[in-house]
Amino acid sequence: MIQISPHARTVTDRLTALGYEAYVVGGCVRDSLMGREPKDWDVCTDATPQQVLAAFKRFHVIKTGLQHGTVTVMVSHLPVEVTTYRIDGDYQDNRHPESVAFVSRLEDDLARRDFTINAMAYNPERGLVDAFGGQQDLADRLIRCVGEPEARFREDGLRILRALRFASRFRFDIERSTSEAIRSCRHLLANISAERIFTELKGILAGEGVLNMLLAYPEVFCTIIPELSPSVGFAQNNPHHCYDVWTHTAHAVQAAPRDATIRLALLLHDIAKPGCYSYDPVKHKGHFYGHPEVGAGMAGRILRRLKSDNETHHTVCTLVREHDSAWPTTPAGMRRLIGRLGLDIVQMLFSVKSADQAAQSGHEREQKKAAMRNAALLLDEVLSAPKAFSVKDLAINGNDLMSMGVPAGPSIGRMLTALLAEVQDDVLENAPHALFARAADLMHRKD
Ligand code: ATP
Ligand code: MG
Numbered sequence: 459m460i461q462i463s464p465h466a467r468t469v470t471d472r473l474t475a476l477g478y479e480a481y482v483v484g485g486c487v488r489d490s491l492m493g494r495e496p497k498d499w500d501v502c503t504d505a506t507p508q509q510v511l512a513a514f515k516r517f518h519v520i521k522t523g524l525q526h527g528t529v530t531v532m533v534s535h536l537p538v539e540v541t542t543y544r545i546d547g548d549y550q551d552n553r554h555p556e557s558v559a560f561v562s563r564l565e566d567d568l569a570r571r572d573f574t575i576n577a578m579a580y581n582p583e584r585g586l587v588d589a590f591g592g593q594q595d596l597a598d599r600l601i602r603c604v605g606e607p608e609a610r611f612r613e614d615g616l617r618i619l620r621a622l623r624f625a626s627r628f629r630f631d632i633e634r635s636t637s638e639a640i641r642s643c644r645h646l647l648a649n650i651s652a653e654r655i656f657t658e659l660k661g662i663l664a665g666e667g668v669l670n671m672l673l674a675y676p677e678v679f680c681t682i683i684p685e686l687s688p689s690v691g692f693a694q695n696n697p698h699h700c701y702d703v704w705t706h707t708a709h710a711v712q713a714a715p716r717d718a719t720i721r722l723a724l725l726l727h728d729i730a731k732p733g734c735y736s737y738d739p740v741k742h743k744g745h746f747y748g749h750p751e752v753g754a755g756m757a758g759r760i761l762r763r764l765k766s767d768n769e770t771h772h773t774v775c776t777l778v779r780e781h782d783s784a785w786p787t788t789p790a791g792m793r794r795l796i797g798r799l800g801l802d803i804v805q806m807l808f809s810v811k812s813a814d815q816a817a818q819s820g821h822e823r824e825q826k827k828a829a830m831r832n833a834a835l836l837l838d839e840v841l842s843a844p845k846a847f848s849v850k851d852l853a854i855n856g857n858d859l860m861s862m863g864v865p866a867g868p869s870i871g872r873m874l875t876a877l878l879a880e881v882q883d884d885v886l887e888n889a890p891h892a893l894f895a896r897a898a899d900l901m902h903r904k905d
Contacts, residue, residue, distance in 0.1 A: 460482070460487065460490040460491070460580045460586070461490065462482055462499070462580075462582075463496070463499050463536075465499070465533035465534055465536040465538060466482055466486070466499035466501060466533075466538050468533045468538075469501050469514075469531055469533060469538045469540060470482065470501055470581060472513055472514070473501075473503050473505055473510075473513060473540075474581075474583075476505075476509075476513055478503050478504055478505040478509065478513075479503055479504045479505075479564065479581075480501055480502070480503045480505075480581060481501065481502055481503075481564060481579035481580055481581045481584075481587065482499055482500065482501055482579065482580050482581070483500055483501065483502045483567075483568075483578070483579040483580075484500050484571065484576050484577075484578075484579075485497065485498070485500065485576060486498065486499045486500060487578045487579060487580050487586070488575045488576055488578065488592070488596070490580075491578070491593065491596055492596060492628070498537065498538075498539070499538055499539075500538070500539045500540075500541065501538055501539065501540045501541070502540075502541050502542070502543055502564070502567055502579060503540060503541075503542060503543070504542070504543050504562050504564075505542065506527075506542055506560060507524050507527050507528075507529060507542055510529050510531075510540050510542070511529060514529075514531045514540075517531050517532060517533065518531075518532040519531050519532070520532070520537075522539065525558075526541075526544070526558050527541050527542035527543075527544050527558060527560055528540070528541045528542075542560045543560060543561045543562065543563065543564060543566065543567035544558045544559060544560050544561060544567060544570070545558070545559050545561050545566055545567070545569070545570050546558055546570050546613070547559060549612070549613040549614060551649055552612060552613065552614060552615040552646045552649040552650070553614055553615065553616065553649055553650060553651075555613075564579060564587060565587070565589050568587070568589050568590065568604070569589070569590075569604060569605065570604075571604055572603065572604065572610065572614075572617045572620055572621075573592075573595075573601050573602060573603060573604065573620075573621065573624065574590040574591050574592040574595045574602045574603075574604055575592045575595050575596050575601065575602075575624070576592070576624075577589070577590050577592055577604050578592040578593070590604050595633070599628070599629070599630045599631060600630055600631055600632070600633045601621050601624050601625045601630050601631070601632045601633065601636060602632075602633035602636050603617070603621075603633075603635075603636045603639070607635050607636045607638070607639030607640075607643075608639045608642065608643055610639075611639055611640070611643035611646060612643065612646065615643065615646030615647050615648075615649055615650050616650050616654055616655075616658065618640050618643060618644060618646065618647060618678065619647070619650075619655065619658035619659070619662065619678075619682075620658060621636060621640060622640070622658075622662045622671045622675060622678065623658050623661040623662045623665065625665075625667060625670075625671060626661070626662045626663075626664075626665025626666070626667045626668045626670075626671045627661070627664075627665040627666070627667070628665075628666075628667070629665075629666050629667035629670075630667070631670075632674075637674075640675065640678065641675070641677060641678070644677060644678050644681045645681065647678075647681050647682060648681075652763060652764050652765045653764075653765050655682055655764060656764040656765060656766060659682060659722075659764070660718035660722065661718075663711060663718050663721040663722060663725060664716050664717065664718045664721060665716070666716065668708075668711055668712055668721070669708055669709065669711070669712035672704075672707070672708035672711060672712075673705065673708050676690045676704055679725075682764075683760055685729055685756055685760060686704070686725075686729060688703075688732035688733070689702075689703040689704040689707060689728065689729065689731065689732055690702070690703075690704040691704065692704065692731065692732045692735075693744070694706070694731075694744050694746075695737065695742070695743060695744035696743055696744045696745070697743070697819065697821040698818050698819055698821050698822070699818055699819055700818070700819035700820075701817065703728050703731050703732065706728065706817050706818070707724065707725060707727070707728055707817075708817075709816070709817035710724045710727065710813045710814050710816070710817035711724045711725055711813070712817075713812070713813040713816040713817055714809055714810065714812075714813035715809050717806075717809075719770055719773050719774060719806070720777070720806055720809050720810060720813075722761075722770070722774050723757075723773070723774045723777035723778055723781070723806070723810050724810060724813055724814070726753065726756070726757040726760065726774065726778050727750075727753060727777070727778050727781045727810065727814060728746075728749065728753065729753050729756050729757065729760075729778075730746075730748075730749040730750075730752035730753035730755075730756055731746045731749045731753075733749075733752065734746045734747060734748050734749040734752055749782075750778060750779050750780065750781055750782045750783070751779055753778045753779070754775045754776070754778045754779035757774055757775050757778045758771065758775045761774060761775070773802075773803055773806065776799060776803050777803065777806060777807060777810050780799065780803075780807055781807070781810050781811060781814055782814075784829070785829055785830070785832070785833035785836075786833070786836065787832070787836070788836075789836060789839055789840050789843075789884070790882045790883045790884060792833070792836045792837060792839075792840045793840055793846070793847055793882040794882055796840070796847040797847040797848045797878070797882070801841075801847070804837065805837075808830070808833070808834065808837075811830065812830060815827070815830070846878060846881045846882065846888045848878070849871075849874040849875060849877075849878050851888070852874060852877060852878060852881065852888060852893060853888050853889050853890050853893055854877075854890055854893045854894065854897070855874075856870040856871075856874065858890075858894070859873055859874070859897060862894065862897065862898065862901075863901065864897070864901060873897060873900060873901075876900060877893055877896060877897065877900075880896065881893075
C-alpha cells in the first residue's frame with residue numbers, strides 16, 4: 459500500500475480538485491513498494507506548466523525546468539516536483555532531448571522513463587498504474603529497461619550508469635538484454651558530462667551491491683576510468699594476495715563502509731600496481747614498489763578529469779598515497795601523523811586499510827590485525843590527551859613570539875615547528891609558561 463506523504467498529497471489533491479489528473483510517480487512509488495522511505499515525492503499531471511503555476515499561485519513555486527514541464531511547489535517548506543506528462547523528442551547527443559512534447563496520457567509519460575521499477579504511478583482513485591511490469595521486476599529484483607534497451611541507452615547514455623547505481627543500491631540483478639546493452643553501448647558514456655558521470659559513480663560505489671557491479675561490468679568502469687584497464691586480470695604473484703588486482707579492488711571496495719569518498723579511495727588505491735610491477739625470480743614473488751605514490755598522482759589526474767570537488771580530491775589522493783604505509787608505533791608518531799594528514803583522514807585511513815586487508819589472502823592476517831588494533835589504541839590514547847597536532851594547537855602563537863622579540867618572518871614559523879616537535883615528543887609541556895621559556899632558550903642559543 460502506498461501512503462502518499464502529506465505535502466505531496468496537498469499537491470495531488472489540489473490538482474484533482476481542479477479537474478486535472480495527478481499521480482505520484484517514479485522513485486517514490488518504487489521506494490514505497492519496497493518498504494523504503496522515499497527521499498522525495500514527484501508528481502506528474504496532465505495540467506500544463508502554466509496551469510500548474512495558476513493552481514499554486516498562493517504557494518512558493520520555483521520554475522525548475524519550465525520548458526521541460528517541471529515546476530517545484532513548496533509545501534510547508536518541502537519541495538514537490540510537478541511535471542506535465544511529456545514525451546521526449548529526438549536525442550541528438552545521447553543526453554539531451556532536442557525537444558519535449560506535452561501529452562495527455564499518463565501511459566505515454568511512463569514509457570519515456572528509464573527502468574520498469576521507475577515507471578510506475580499511483581493515486582488513490584486509480585491505484586497503481588504499472589504498464590511495464592515494474593511490480594514483477596521488483597519482486598524478481600531486476601533492473602530492466604522500459605522498451606528496447608539499446609535504443610534507450612542511445613537516447614541517453616547516462617542510463618547505463620543509472621542501471622548500475624540502482625542495481626548496486628538495491629542489490630538487484632540486471633535483466634539479460636538490459637545487461638547486454640549496457641556492455642555494447644558503454645562507448646556512449648563518452649558523450650556524458652564528467653560531473654554527471656562522477657555523481658553516478660559515487661552512487662554506484664556507495665551501494666550495498668557494489669561488488670557484483672564491479673565484478674560483472676569491469677568494462678564499464680574502465681570506460682569511465684581507462685587507467686583501470688590494466689588491473690583487470692592482473693596477477694599479483696604475491697603471498698599477501700589471493701586475487702588479481704581488479705578482483706582485489708572490488709572486494710576492498712565492498713568491505714569498506716558505505717561512504718563514497720572512502721570507496722573512491724579503494725577503487726583507486728592499487729591503480730598503479732600494474733605499472734609498478736616487478737618480479738623477483740629468486741623468491742618467485744611479484745612486487746609493486748612505489749605504487750601508492752604513483753597511484754596518488756594517477757588518482758589526482760582522474761579526479762580532476764571527473765571534475766571532483768577539491769576536498770574529495772585531496773582526501774582520496776592522500777588515502778591512496780598512505781594506504782600501504784606502516785602505522786606509527788609511538789604516541790609521538792601518531793601525533794605527527796595527525797598533524798600531517800588531519801584527524802579526519804587518519805580516521806578514514808583505518809577504514810581504507812581494514813578494507814584493503816579484508817580483501818587480501820590470509821597471509822600474516824593476525825599480525826596485520828594486531829598492528830591495526832595497536833594503532834587504534836594509540837589513536838585513542840593520543841586523542842584523550844591534550845591535543846597538539848599542528849602549530850595551530852600550540853598554547854602560544856606567532857604574535858606571542860614576536861612580542862618576546864623573535865623577529866617577524868620565517869624564523870617565527872621555524873620556532874613554532876621546533877616547539878611543536880618537542881611537544882609531540884613529550885619533552886615539552888603544551889602550556890604558555892613552558893613554551894615561552896623554551897622559546898627564549900632557543901632564541902638565545904641562536905645568538
Ligand atoms: P533517487 O532515489 O535516486 O532519486 P529516482 O528514481 O527518484 O531515484 P531521479 O533521478 O530522481 O530518480 O528521477 C526521477 C524519475 O525520473 C525516475 O524514477 C525515472 O522515472 C525518471 N528519470 C530520471 N532520469 C531519467 C533518465 N535519464 N531517463 C529516463 N527516465 C529518467
Ligand atoms: Mg528522485
